[in-house]
Amino acid sequence: MEIGSRIRFFRIQNNMTQEELAQEIISISYLSKIENNQTSASIEVLELLCERLGIKLIESEEYAQLKELHDWYHLMVARKREPAVSFYESYECKNSNDSRVAIFFVLFELRYFIFTNQLDKAEAQIKRMELYRDILDIRMSYFYEKFVGQFYYLKNHFSAAMEHFKVAEEILTSSVHFESWETADLYYYKGLNNNRMGKLALSIVYIQKALAIYQSLYDLKRSAECQILLGICYEKINEFEMAEKNYLLAAKVAEGINDSSLLGLIYHNQGVLYSKVGKSNEAIEQFLNSITHKEEHMVIGKLRSIHGLIEEYYKIGDHERCQKWLKEGFALVETHQNLQDFTIHFIYYDYLLNKSENLSRFIEKDALPYFEGIEHHLHVAYYAEELGKIYQENHKYKLASYYFSKAISSLKKHSHLNQ
Known part of the structure; x- marks a missing residue:
């Protein structure tokens, strides 16, 4: 340099x-x-x-330090939280004089902040790196684009995330050599992001590419994660048998490697599947199983299952248990940052349970603008439809028609048919 x-x-x-x-x-x-x-x-x-x-x-190239940093990064890719955290806390060369070592440390520290869900620190790191973005070589630029994509994914800015993932893929498929597990990891995240954007056919393509690589590497855990995501894609297009097949394959692997957190993820998605086919009791059982299998740091995962429980208990009219889990959800949200999605979901059910007159205003002024802002079309469709029903019940048919149209439009944006 x-x-x-x-x-x-x-x-x-x-x-x-x-x-x-x-x-x-x-x-x-x-x-x-x-x-x-x-x-x-x-x-x-x-x-x-x-x-x-x-x-x-x-300066002199510190190859041993570079290898050490790349090994740390691989721990994060492999989802090995404890050794990754331990490395960061004990690493002694954070202020290296070697520019390549220093830059790779900053890059992988950004990935570490994302990995440990310290998104405020990740955002500050990205802003600082933008000041010297032009000095990164092609390999550094790949990691920068990929990590910024992962950051935007966690912030629910899926369109922005995809732009960065596309640049990363262009670099990946150029003359720069990367390990096959790195290729698989990027494909997995592109599949994940396409899934959240409602582009399910593309999601399936990328996840199947990642799965093929992980199977060739005998990486059982990452293969199971791909099976779970394939199941989610099939569930969203109402291919319920295919979805259940993928979940069962993933569960078999998770049980074989005794991975409790992976089982928690599978149970949650099985709960979503049972909810969609109208089996509330089975869904509740799986959501409860999911919560018991998730580790303490898996806050978002726990909140998703809690949200699922609240929905199912409300459906079957068990307002006492609904209120109990609503209280659990609020308590968990209050102790963590960047969880606006769940705050909105929980306030919505709180207003529903208490038959609050503020419900329609909350949906119109808070819920819809937030989810429109982050382009979460499925949630926009849900809340627009609920608002339409409220206005219809109150004989405000013009407003009802407007929000029903918004719901339909948002569903089209979310649908895999709109690719």
Whole structure:
């Protein structure tokens, strides 16, 4: 890496302004030219700048550290939470003088923040990296695009996520060599994101590609995750037998490798399937099984199952248990950040149970604008239809017609037929 790019990178990492770095050494305009590799400075000037930054003028590739960082990244890809967290907490080279080591650490730290659901830190990291995005080489750029895509996926900004995943795939299929498990991981996330966008045919294509690679690597856990996602796709297009087949295949693997959290995910999706075919009691049983199998850090997974329980108990008229799980849901949401989806779902059911006069206003002013903002078309359709029913019951037929039309339009956007 050119010395000017190195200086800019380490200055930004040290939270220094150009004025602070240049003070009593050179002018700010001259430093700017150095950082943009537009001029060649003297050795004396470069040494003074590097000394202030705490780095060496001449760097040597630290291959052992690079391998160590890539091994850490692989732990995150393999979903090995405890060793990944342990590595980060004990890693001693976070301020390496080697620019490649330092940049890869920043990149994989971004993935770590996403992996541990520290999205505020991830967002801050992305903003800082945008300041030196142009100095990343092609391999670094791949990881940057992939990780930013994963960040937007978790923020429910699926269109933005897909744009970054597309760029990552273009790099992946170019001349740059990546391990096959890396290819499979990107395909899995593209399948996941397409699923959330309602592009189910594309989702199935990418997940089947990922599954083929994982099976060739004998990666049982990731193969099971692919089977689960295929089941979700088939459930959404009402291919219930295919969905159940995939869930059973995944369950067999999860039981074989004794993976409790994976079983929790399978039970949840079986609950969704039973709910869709009108088997509320079976759905409730699976949602309860799911919660008991999910680890403490799996907050979003627990909330999804709690939401499922609330829906099913409300359907069968068991308002006492519905209220109990609503209380559990609110308590869990209050202790964590970035869970606006569930806050809206729970407030909605709270208003329903208490027959609040504020229900229609809440849907119109809070629920619909939020889900429209993040392009979650299925939730928009659901809440628009519920609002339409309320207005219809109150003989406000023009408003009812408007929201029923919105529901239909949103369903079309979500549907796999609209690809």
